[in-house]
Amino acid sequence: MAQPKNIAILGASGYTGAELVRIIATHPSMKIVAMTADRKAGQTMGSVFPHLAYLDLPLLTKIEEVDFSAIDLAFCALPHGVTHGLVKSLPEHVKVVDLSADFRLRNAADYKKWYGLEHTAMDIQAEAVYGLPEFYRAEIAKARIVANTGCYVATGLLPLIPLLRAGVVDPTDIVIDAKSGVTGAGRSPKEGILFSEVSEGFQAYGVASHRHMGEFDQELSLAAGTDVTVSFTPHLLPQNRGIYSTIYAKGSAEAVLETLQKQFANERFVHVLPMGEVPATRHARGSNMCLIGVKADRTPGRVIIISTLDNLMKGASGQAVQNANLMLGLQEAAGLEFAPMFP
């Protein structure tokens, strides 16, 4: 067997970090050689995430303590804003999959608008590839830096990019009503994500203002060849994993289904259901799959498209490993073959 690739996980103490470890634990060609977590430097990963205590993992360190000379690829799971500078400082030979939002927006003004910060690494942004392998596979394979898509955005783009490219839905009237499990909000303690605040409850947040809208607009406009402004409302679900986007559009359900089936016929991780079948978040839980369903609405000319995935997997760490596999010349599905876990 070939030598495994040496992997660093920068920002390993969050849920996406733990999920990267879960995946790589049985990945046939990756080996974790460095893990960082600034505030938890010196601790074992097992003390931060006891479910991983049985694994033989490097100690958590500060980023500046990492010897990058032997690293093939770094997963960057740090907050946006921090990542710019960091990626700039990494040696050229290190490939990067960035799970933050820092290199997703091609335009500095958009970044400023949605994240409230000046972008300080637009030169690196210029070489970054948008990390949705189903549409940018060839570019990702050659990239040094890949900007992993946002979790909500992944659910929307997977069905909508091919539909807008093919012109089968009206780009001026798209509503995305999206719902996410709580892990999407991270592990930092905040009142709003306490068990007693979230369980037995449901609500919208970021109405008409969520940051993922910039990313939606960018990629959907590219696909449509015209400016697209979606209506996007995220909601918080009382469950750990899963994003579910119910998309209301104008177009023929038959054309929509046919376009999606053709687009994804050979994709390992995107499954288009037969006409009228409705996916559920639990059908993708723990796996790297995105499931898409299509149904005609009652009103002629309207179609409902439903897209679901596990936000920690195809919405974050699974997608990241899929991108890394491409960048490292490995099988695209390596380490990602495991089945969804239900119940």
Next chain:
Amino acid sequence: MAQPKNIAILGASGYTGAELVRIIATHPSMKIVAMTADRKAGQTMGSVFPHLAYLDLPLLTKIEEVDFSAIDLAFCALPHGVTHGLVKSLPEHVKVVDLSADFRLRNAADYKKWYGLEHTAMDIQAEAVYGLPEFYRAEIAKARIVANTGCYVATGLLPLIPLLRAGVVDPTDIVIDAKSGVTGAGRSPKEGILFSEVSEGFQAYGVASHRHMGEFDQELSLAAGTDVTVSFTPHLLPQNRGIYSTIYAKGSAEAVLETLQKQFANERFVHVLPMGEVPATRHARGSNMCLIGVKADRTPGRVIIISTLDNLMKGASGQAVQNANLMLGLQEAAGLEFAPMFP
């Protein structure tokens, strides 16, 4: 103190029956004198619902065993289809609040279309009043038979009726993305509502085919003065209580908010939040309240309206008691004053 009104609960062994008992347990002017549950006749309510075992309640009986001569009002919590015949057979002096769908649709053809059954009591239908007190208060006060609104429908009608009456939203383009807690599906054992199927998961159901659409169309068309066909998609939430409708419409957010504030300024059970504030299902949990929030969407001319309530309360049994209070000449809010329960 005046003599309390004698109440019968027909179909007491479901969740709406238990919720009626919970409310009436501390209602100052109602007394439960008969409770029926055909398959559980002869049992105590406490054996069916142990949380109610401490109350002094009549035994569960079959309907034919009830002496209706002393009954002032019957809550009918039976399945649709069954209720027609039953209500027909009740003595004239018994007022009825029907929680089923049997008397909600004014038109026999609509009933046939959505429920697949011939309506066999259209004469009684003719005198039934649609049970949404905020709009039909005077009629309800005089009615013998009131058809309690459907739970999903209540969340949609409360904001949309005044908006369509006032002409401040476009009746041709309304999307209602609705989410409900599991109690809405009742207590009869079915695989789809088992704990292990529902928890940690989310999905749509009845896409483009849910029965509540007939009721939506009827009432919204009346309000708009023109045929309205909403796009309505229900989803199942992994929680017990709560309906949450995210409504996408065309209109001015300011006009929408102003119309709603004016409409509901003096309503005890409908609360319109300040511009941009977002309600949550947990803010209404266990109470008879409906909370409504309004925010302008990013695209000029689009507005997002959010409406939430507890499906067992304002969506069913709370609404039913509110209607009954009106019908019996009691204070409209009697027995319904308790606060929401959070957490």
Next chain:
Amino acid sequence: MAQPKNIAILGASGYTGAELVRIIATHPSMKIVAMTADRKAGQTMGSVFPHLAYLDLPLLTKIEEVDFSAIDLAFCALPHGVTHGLVKSLPEHVKVVDLSADFRLRNAADYKKWYGLEHTAMDIQAEAVYGLPEFYRAEIAKARIVANTGCYVATGLLPLIPLLRAGVVDPTDIVIDAKSGVTGAGRSPKEGILFSEVSEGFQAYGVASHRHMGEFDQELSLAAGTDVTVSFTPHLLPQNRGIYSTIYAKGSAEAVLETLQKQFANERFVHVLPMGEVPATRHARGSNMCLIGVKADRTPGRVIIISTLDNLMKGASGQAVQNANLMLGLQEAAGLEFAPMFP
């Protein structure tokens, strides 16, 4: 109707504070005239707890801003350690129900041992009454300061005090395996009570070291007339409300049941189930009830006693109002009559 009693809630921004408001909202003889929350002074209760926004409540203030001259009774829902000094500083005419642990332990050394602090108000401790009305009713009625029992402790003491007094269980061999909903841990953000950490999971904590053991030992030793050291293990349940104590003891199940039935025959808030029936946390949810079940174990001479209550109600705020009713000469059950909420 008599003038309602003027109530202050000190430390109103936690879950027990919100629960006090929920109860008093429909209490016939109490009126909230002051509410404090140091870090949230100046805010409305509705901004801290949106489910209470519809109520007409005083603004949150700092404690020093409260005019105590017109206050009849203060509920103190502050952290232990803080409460000593505060209660000392209150005017003599103000009755106090303290929900913290500060006045529960009669002995300064025990307080030091379990809470790690010197007790600075032992003079006040001397006049404080232990707040379990089923056993200290007369003393509570005359008390100025009542120390509300701990939530876990309430589930254990209600069955065990009468059993030890009667000598029907062996005081040297009692195991209390207890489980609590998450609200018992409060509302301050901590990693361990985030939704994603708690949901779909279960674990013990504070094994052989939980602070409530001091309170258990004190009250059970008093009841037994000999030193009692229980084995007590608390666990965290993935649910909001409910404490469930499974108690393993040596004694005759028949004698146990008979003793409990006799003890609680006339108690409004303690219900002893028929032999072999098993209570559930949901049967008490939202109410002030404690439910107790008894069953003989397989091994002759061993008995299993199960006790459950809602930790925010009979385990905290409901108990507090019950105590306050006694102290203020009101009906003991006033404001606490509402039924459990299920589902």
Next chain:
Amino acid sequence: MAQPKNIAILGASGYTGAELVRIIATHPSMKIVAMTADRKAGQTMGSVFPHLAYLDLPLLTKIEEVDFSAIDLAFCALPHGVTHGLVKSLPEHVKVVDLSADFRLRNAADYKKWYGLEHTAMDIQAEAVYGLPEFYRAEIAKARIVANTGCYVATGLLPLIPLLRAGVVDPTDIVIDAKSGVTGAGRSPKEGILFSEVSEGFQAYGVASHRHMGEFDQELSLAAGTDVTVSFTPHLLPQNRGIYSTIYAKGSAEAVLETLQKQFANERFVHVLPMGEVPATRHARGSNMCLIGVKADRTPGRVIIISTLDNLMKGASGQAVQNANLMLGLQEAAGLEFAPMFP
């Protein structure tokens, strides 16, 4: 690579069947060639479990339609009582891992006592091996029929067998307070496992009467060399997966920990934590691991032992695959290497 072993799953439509498929989907040396589900014969596994729809699996058939000539091993996930006759009818060359209780009890009278049925295949029982590989590894490797342990029983036996063998805990005074996730109750619709009955609630069941006690007594008596009758109380947790046994015993915590550490030092699937550390069900979720923690109680001479595992994995299907690996001469951990899933 060697030819994969041909596997049949009999009774594939329950949760343990789905879990077997999840495991075998990435097992390097097993291939599912037949799946049965009498009432769902003719359906695809994907229609019964949509999360498995993407896999290439045989159609569900009736058992009598299976060609057993090419089957190496059958997993039997059928109800107890049914399994006797079935296993009897299988060709001699087919190895069997039985997940039911039918071959666990060595004594026909015990079977009658706990399951209420005559045992009709005691000849086969005589050759069946009790399927706990950590203690019966050599026997399992040679067995034709292995009786997979019960889920509760596995959590108890793993720590208690070595402790009783070594004589470090008192066999006359063992209390096992056990809690299980809902999947342990299966997928057949019953009121008691509906979402609205289980969520936000907790309760004991089968107090002093649960069937697993027969299995406990048998194996613990064998280990102790004297009759052991444990006190065992199961409870239902509002979560899908996980069993958690809090065990109260008399013995030295140090001796207990040392015995367990020695026993399990080289076991891949049993992890003994450092003194005083407490496991959680989520730390084992989705994996084949059992985690064990030990702490001295306050009372000298008493020890608390906590054991947790995923009831569908080490408590059922994971254990079954581990047994099958041994029986088929494969690596014991083959197909079971994946990490726990948290959150």
